Amino acid sequence: MTKLGVIADDFTGATDIASFMVNAGWKVVLFNGVPSEAFDAQDTDAIVIALKSRSIPVNEAVELSLSASAWLQAQGCQRQLFKYCSTFDSTAQGNIGPVTDALMKFLNTPATLVCPAVPDNGRTIVHGHLFVKGELLNESGMEHHPVTPMKHSSLKKLMEAQSVGLCGMINLDKVKNHPDELAREIETQLANKARYFIFDVLDNQDLLTVARVTAHFPLVTGAAGLGYAIAALDEHRALSGKQAMHIDARGASVVLSGSCSAMTNQQVDFYQQRASSLALDVEKIIQDPAYLEFVSQWVIAHASDHLAPMVYATQPPQIIELIQKHYGAEYISDRIETFFSSLAKSLTRAGFNKFIVAGGETSGAVTQGLNIEGMVIGEPVAPGVPWTQVLNKQQWVILKSGNFGSQDFFQKAQEHYHE
Numbered sequence: 179m180t181k182l183g184v185i186a187d188d189f190t191g192a193t194d195i196a197s198f199m200v201n202a203g204w205k206v207v208l209f210n211g212v213p214s215e216a217f218d219a220q221d222t223d224a225i226v227i228a229l230k231s232r233s234i235p236v237n238e239a240v241e242l243s244l245s246a247s248a249w250l251q252a253q254g255c256q257r258q259l260f261k262y263c264s265t266f267d268s269t270a271q272g273n274i275g276p277v278t279d280a281l282m283k284f285l286n287t288p289a290t291l292v293c294p295a296v297p298d299n300g301r302t303i304v305h306g307h308l309f310v311k312g313e314l315l316n317e318s319g320m321e322h323h324p325v326t327p328m329k330h331s332s333l334k335k336l337m338e339a340q341s342v343g344l345c346g347m348i349n350l351d352k353v354k355n356h357p358d359e360l361a362r363e364i365e366t367q368l369a370n371k372a373r374y375f376i377f378d379v380l381d382n383q384d385l386l387t388v389a390r391v392t393a394h395f396p397l398v399t400g401a402a403g404l405g406y407a408i409a410a411l412d413e414h415r416a417l418s419g420k421q422a423m424h425i426d427a428r429g430a431s432v433v434l435s436g437s438c439s440a441m442t443n444q445q446v447d448f449y450q451q452r453a454s455s456l457a458l459d460v461e462k463i464i465q466d467p468a469y470l471e472f473v474s475q476w477v478i479a480h481a482s483d484h485l486a487p488m489v490y491a492t493q494p495p496q497i498i499e500l501i502q503k504h505y506g507a508e509y510i511s512d513r514i515e516t517f518f519s520s521l522a523k524s525l526t527r528a529g530f531n532k533f534i535v536a537g538g539e540t541s542g543a544v545t546q547g548l549n550i551e552g553m554v555i556g557e558p559v560a561p562g563v564p565w566t567q568v569l570n571k572q573q574w575v576i577l578k579s580g581n582f583g584s585q586d587f588f589q590k591a592q593e594h595y596h597e
């Protein structure tokens with residue numbers, strides 16, 4: 179029986195929590211948006227729905243999240259987790275507070291947990307303040323975020339500004355030294371009208387304590403660490419989880435890199451010294467209708483190389499700046515994404531069954547090109563970046579966030595293939 183339904187407010191956040199739960203031994207399936215049909219979830223521990231609701235208008239975020247919650251409930255997920263960013267990305271209008279309130283009403287619960295802590299990634303909570311690698315959230319760089327600048331670190335302040343109720347705070351001393359008293363503490367604070375419980379969390383042990391004491395809450399909210407703790411506490415997880423995903427070495431693979439982050443630039447530099455590589459010509463993407471076929475044929479010609487061929491648009495920031503000035507940033511981004519989407523589609527027709535993709539937006543475009551509705555989450559190549567198998571297909575995909583993974587990521591991903 180499925181144990182947990184997860185509603186994630188963005189795509190890389192969805193793969194992040196899915197990967198943490200798989201690491202704890204669960205079998206996890208991820209859907210891109212709310213599926214239109216039912217899913218037979220019998221041997222699945224968690225279903226994750228990836229939405230794009232972090233920064234859209236509040237009423238749309240609420241509506242989308244409620245429809246995800248209703249679908250998950252219909253698949254048997256009585257318990258649900260609302261996944262938002264571990265840096266609590268939101269404004270005083272939302273969307274974390276309003277979505278949480280709406281889900282609480284829908285799932286008919288007077289209390290929930292607010293827990294963005296991910297100790298493995300340096301997200302900790304002390305005296306109710308959120309830290310990012312030892313820095314207060316509002317001094318971590320997040321105060322400059324273009325869409326959701328985080329101007330406070332107090333989770334109480336942040337949550338109460340965008341929701342209808344009060345926070346209940348439980349400090350580190352209680353979590354670490356008096357775990358047996360936590361259940362009573364929750365009852366006392368509930369009687370005092372607390373709705374959103376914020377526990378201090380410094381390490382994974384604290385997360386396990388928090389997950390244990392809130393195991394009866396029908397709804398919890400937070401980030402990937404909470405997913406890990408809930409899965410790790412499940413005594414039956416070994417029955418269904420930790421099966422290595424069989425990624426079939428037969429069939430060809432390709433690396434598609436559209437990310438221009440510092441880390442991806444390093445990964446592309448490293449990989450192009452070892453494998454056949456083709457840098458995309460931006461002018462030809464725009465001007466030459468035969469270019470897609472030319473690039474497809476180049477990839478196909480290298481299909482049986484020892485390492486997968488790589489096609490990349492990745493460039494360092496100073497070159498990107500020039501290209502964007504010349505063509506317009508939005509226009510050129512869109513053209514490159516569409517090119518990757520069409521290339522992926524054309525390579526599938528040519529027998530390619532493994533796609534290693536770099537970049538959040540690029541991943542969205544490739545997912546669309548491959549017409550992916552859902553995927554099973556496999557083993558991670560780097561923290562938060564798992565191999566995935568497309569539902570009901572012999573097709574495998576990695577979607578790498580810009581700054582994730584080590585220098586040898588593209589090569590490392592291919593070490594997971596099996597004969």
Ligand SMILES: Nc1ncnc2c1ncn2[C@@H]1O[C@H](COP(=O)(O)OP(=O)(O)OP(=O)(O)O)[C@@H](O)[C@H]1O
Nearest residue numbers: 436437438439491511514515537538539540579580
């Ligand atoms: N040479 C280029 N010139 C201009 N734009 C480019 C070039 N190469 C890639 N792009 C665009 O840059 C954007 C990169 O965004 P993407 O989300 O894929 O990567 P990222 O921002 O590094 O990843 P993440 O969002 O996961 O951190 C895409 O829209 C892509 O089309």
Ligand SMILES: O=C(O)[C@@H](O)C(=O)CO
Nearest residue numbers: 190191194262263264401
């Ligand atoms: O929680 C995080 O930090 C990430 O999963 C995320 O939400 C990326 O957008």
